[in-house]
Amino acid sequence: MRTGLGYDIHPLAPGRPLRLGGTEIPSPVGPLxxxxxxxxxxxxxxxxLGAAALGDIGEHFPDTDPAWRGADSARLLAETLHKVAAxxxxxxxxxxxxxxxxxxxxxxxxxxxxxxxxxxxxxxxxVSIKAKSNNGLDAVGxxxxxxxxAIVLLEEA
Ligand code: MG
Numbered sequence: 001m002r003t004g005l006g007y008d009i010h011p012l013a014p015g016r017p018l019r020l021g022g023t024e025i026p027s028p029v030g031p032l033x034x035x036x037x038x039x040x041x042x043x044x045x046x047x048x049l050g051a052a053a054l055g056d057i058g059e060h061f062p063d064t065d066p067a068w069r070g071a072d073s074a075r076l077l078a079e080t081l082h083k084v085a086a087x088x089x090x091x092x093x094x095x096x097x098x099x100x101x102x103x104x105x106x107x108x109x110x111x112x113x114x115x116x117x118x119x120x121x122x123x124x125x126x127v128s129i130k131a132k133s134n135n136g137l138d139a140v141g142x143x144x145x146x147x148x149x150a151i152v153l154l155e156e157a
Contacts, residue, residue, distance in 0.1 A: 004051025008042035009147040021112035034063035038073035043148040093126040096150040105131035
């Protein structure tokens with residue numbers, strides 16, 4: 001069994017689509033990023049790579065590579081899972097927290113959980129998606145950024 005931790009943060013700007021965990025979220029603001037800026041999927045990719053000791057998302061999917069410009073981050077996660085599988089490992093469970101002052105995510109957590117479980121090939125009972133605000137503190141708390149933290153457990157496949 002091996003654990004891995006991932007973290008990501010993106011600045012937010014008006015009029016950008018917001019995608020979290022491969023799920024479209026209605027929002028007046030969305031992330032600036034090279035790909036679709038899905039902070040949750042990026043944190044999950046880094047957690048998977050970390051647990052497998054395979055480096056980080058920036059090494060595998062450099063933001064200088066035009067192939068990933070505007071990319072659906074579900075593709076990054078699928079590629080990451082291939083690399084993890086090639087290392088003889090597979091996910092057991094995931095726990096994640098999204099940190100955002102806006103939009104409110106309580107009503108979207110169930111959909112995000114279902115989608116992430118599907119992307120990971122896990123039963124939703126093994127996937128936990130939590131959401132919290134930053135209590136008004138720093139750029140996240142002022143609604144100018146969105147962040148996510150994820151931890152995964154891998155087992156030998
Ligand atoms: Mg990112």
